[in-house]
Amino acid sequence: MNAPSKPNDWSAFPDAQGRFGDYGGRYVAETLMPLVLELDRAYEAAKADPAFQGELNGFLKHYVGRPNPLYFAERLTAHIGGAKIYFKREELNHTGAHKINNCMGQILLAMRMGKTRIIAETGAGQHGVASATVCARFGLPCVVYMGAVDVERQKPNVFRMNLLGAEVRPVTSGAGTLKDAMNEAMRDWVTNVEDTYYMIGTAAGPHPYPAMVRDFQSVIGLEIRQQILEAEGRLPDALVACVGGGSNAIGTFHPFLADEGVKIFGVEASGHGLETDKHAASLTGGKPGVLHGNKTYLLQDDDGQILDAHSISAGLDYPGIGPEHSWLHDVGRAKYLTCTDAEALEAFTLCAKLEGIIPALESAHAIAKLPEVAKEVGKDGIIVMTLSGRGDKDVGTVADALGMSI
Amino acid sequence: MTRNRLTERFAALAAEDRAAFVAYIMAGDPDIGVSSEILAKLPAAGADIIELGMPFSDPMAEGPTIQRAAQRSLAAKTRMADVLAMVAAFRKQDDATPIVLMGYLNPVLFHGFEAFAAKAAAAGVDGLIIVDCPPEEADPLADALDAVGVSLIRLAAPTTDDARLPAVVRRTSGFVYYVSVAGVTGVKEAVSANVAQPVQRLRAASGLPVAVGFGIRTPEKAAEVARLADGVVVGSALVDEIEGALNSGSNENVTERVLSKAAELAKAVRLARVRDA
Known part of the structure; x- marks a missing residue:
């Protein structure tokens, strides 16, 4: 396969379908599709809103450092x-x-969308700790899915998340690591579609997550x-x-x-x-x-x-x-x-x-x-x-x- | 054009004024030999349509029961070629019962849409349900399936609003699968009162039969839904029988237990509208 040619404008990606060339997109179950589209609209509106950006910058300066x-x-x-x-x-x-840069952006967005419960996945526990931190700061309940194997090898982070008021749910399906934790978080999301916001920790997942997390980072x-x-x-x-x-x-x-x-x-x-x-x-x-x-x-x-x-x-x-x-x-x-x-x-x-x-x-x-x-x-x-x-x-x-x- | 067993089966059942009993099992659970035997005997036990799960390492829409079924199947080294061979073997003895493969996009994408579609059609597959392929992403797969006369069956969910409905039913054929609960398979129970209206809305929008699944475990619930929809899908309750037999530690026959549960559910679906009358 020949490499695709470089674009003239790198900032034009992803396109409206969430594509970076052939990559990205929105491969989720129909139950989640309306939620993903709603998130896309909410994020686009927040991005263009100086009040949202001002609030985020304030927290990045005074809380994140x-x-x-x-x-x-x-x-x-x-x-x-x-x-x-x-x-x-x-x-x-x-x-x-760096994880908290993204979590701060996403929690402000979740609150703007009227969501009242946060879920997240974590591997080492860094994103879990950052998620638990912003949830504590804004008083929202937080459930963190973490592979059972990772729970065992990252006990200090599990303790930190608990101290911050989050519930850590060990995931035993599959190999019990990050990808299984992400599967389980998506299962939670599809089950709790009304009130729950899924705070993905990396620049992956269905559109708009890759673009949104990139923007926050x-x-x-x-x-x-x-x-x-x-x-x-x-x-x-x-x-x-x-x-x-x-x-x-x-x-x-x-x-x-x-x-x-x-x-x-x-x-x-x-x-x-x-x-x-x-x-x-x-x-x-x-x-x-x-x-x-x-x-x-x-x-x-x-x-x-x-x-x-x-x-x-x-x-x-x-x-x-x-x-x-x-x-x-x-x-x-x-x-x-x-x-x-x-x-x-x-x-x-x-x-x-x-x-x-x-x-x-x-x-x-x-x-x-x-x-x-x-x-x-x-x-x-x-x-x-x-x-x-x-x-x-x-x-x-x-x-x-x-x-x-x- | 190849014949469409799904259309034929739904037409025949409509003439009898009854809903289809759609039985789901995971291919290769607990291994290819046993699941082939179950597959072969499901029609006699009353399955009108069979959904055959294609195992995937990361089944994001499944509850614990079907997750474990996929893990057992993969642990038994089931490959996509084995799943298609199972269907081909079934077709030698049954050329009327529709078989729909259900699973996730990556294994299909891995084999290439055109190549997969050709092999599936040759094996005697009638339709495909791909959980993580919403209409926005489905055109390349739909093109490949259209070319060989295999239906791409779409899922509609409680969250599917009127604005999305036309996109959801576009390019779908065979039937529409209504996911009756927001959730994963086999965990929440469907509420019949919440099923009637979406089924009618989907029938009107698609002009196709509507099967309901994702929360139906008991004969009573199956009968309730059979009065409202054109098909009733039961998966986790059947797979639970496989797991129960495997865990019992006795020599209890896995096949017998699944078939007996299937027969019980099939009977409830068959009699649902008779009792109504």
């Missing part, structure tokens, strides 16, 4: 010995990751633009971000899509290696298909059944990816690299020691590929990497992997 810094990672730059590396410090947000890229111009007087040569569902990445990339001089790199998790069946690299190791409301690249077997993903990082442990990434991959606007568990672990400890920042294991995947990107942009180049979350949640996993006990 935005803008967060763009930080010159001087010692890591020296260590790698190439391009200048900046970190966009999403891990400094309230709750410790684009605050990352918009701030980078302004901050790098202040710091360097020019745009960066490359952007780097880790990709599971891909919300921090699309939020970083989207405001730069039209800037041809800015190279874009996403980093997928290749787990134990692409040659094994234990990875989460949907673009590099998957095929286009339909799951969870959208058409996108998916890990699947030779009969169209969805495979379980694997990554040491629970936040990247998903067999799909947001549809806009599938499209950017096909048209060649973004390049997607892969990073193994072992490479991510090494980057995790390196970043802690050189910069005094313990990154999330998800973000460590992006850090691990900085030498490769630095080589590509050359010594005078500037790279901005989104440090999507902090790694406190991962210290147990990392200790286990390194054979240490806490």
Whole structure:
């Protein structure tokens, strides 16, 4: 298949049917279809309403703590010995990751729509914690679906969600991980159509979620633009971000899509290696298909059944990816690299020691590929990497992997 | 044009003034051998139409019962080719009972719409219900199915409003499937009082028979709905029998239990309007 040609106007996507090229769309049961269409109308109206945007910006500033810094990672730059590396410090947000940018936008929208109950899915628990946080802040009941396996391996986050007043429902169907949690959240939604708002945590799902979550996360890229111009007087040569569902990445990339001089790199998790069946690299190791409301690249077997993903990082442990990434991959606007568990672990400890920042294991995947990107942009180049979350949640996993006990 | 067993069957039942009993089982549950045996014997037990589930790893619209059925089927290594072979084998002994495949889009998309449609038609499949393919996304699949004379059966739901109705019934044939409750299969119970009006609205909009499913478990409920609709779909209650037999630990025959439940439901549907008269 020939790659489709690049569009002249990147901001024109998705189209009215929620399509990014061949990807995206609205593949949901008829029961949900009217709700998805209602959400689309409500979001379009909110987007165009200065009062909504003003309210959101106020909460992002005073509650989330935005803008967060763009930080010159001087010692890591020296260590790698190439391009200048900046970190966009999403891990400094309230709750410790980029997830809250999206949750804040969606909860304001849910309330505007008159919804009185919030449901969410979570893998590592970061989106669950962010959802529980905004629900506590605005006094709405919150049910978080989480795979039973993830509940076991992310106990501190389960406790945090409970502290914040959310009910965590362990999901035992399937493999008991993120995709099963998402199935169960959709089952809840289809059962409680009147009062319930489904707060999806990544830039995937039926339209308008991929576009809406991207828009709420684009605050990352918009701030980078302004901050790098202040710091360097020019745009960066490359952007780097880790990709599971891909919300921090699309939020970083989207405001730069039209800037041809800015190279874009996403980093997928290749787990134990692409040659094994234990990875989460949907673009590099998957095929286009339909799951969870959208058409996108998916890990699947030779009969169209969805495979379980694997990554040491629970936040990247998903067999799909947001549809806009599938499209950017096909048209060649973004390049997607892969990073193994072992490479991510090494980057995790390196970043802690050189910069005094313990990154999330998800973000460590992006850090691990900085030498490769630095080589590509050359010594005078500037790279901005989104440090999507902090790694406190991962210290147990990392200790286990390194054979240490806490 | 191939003959349309769905149209023939609904016409024959209308002449008898009774609703169709539509029995759902999951292909390959608990394995292909047993489910083929159940399939072969369902017409004699009173099934007028058979819905055969295509197993999928992520059945988002199913309740726990049918989720577990899909997991058993996949654990038994059921593949799409096995499902179609099951239908082809059934057709050798029964050329009248319509078979509708029900499942999710990805496995069908994976095999390619045209290729899948051709194989399904050759096997003797009469219709396809794809839960996660709303009318907005259905044209490529509908084109492929139209070309081989297989019906694409649409779902309508309690949330389907008048504005959407024309889109929902466009390019549909065979029958329209009314999802009687907002929810997943086999959990909430249908309320007959809430079924009558939507069934009439769908009949008028589509000019097709309307079958009702997603909340019918008992003979009593099946009879109530049979007085209002052209077809009554029962799935989870039959699949529960399979699971019950498997879990009983005895040598209880899985096939016998399912068929006996099917016969009970079929009888209730057959007699529903007789008692009315």
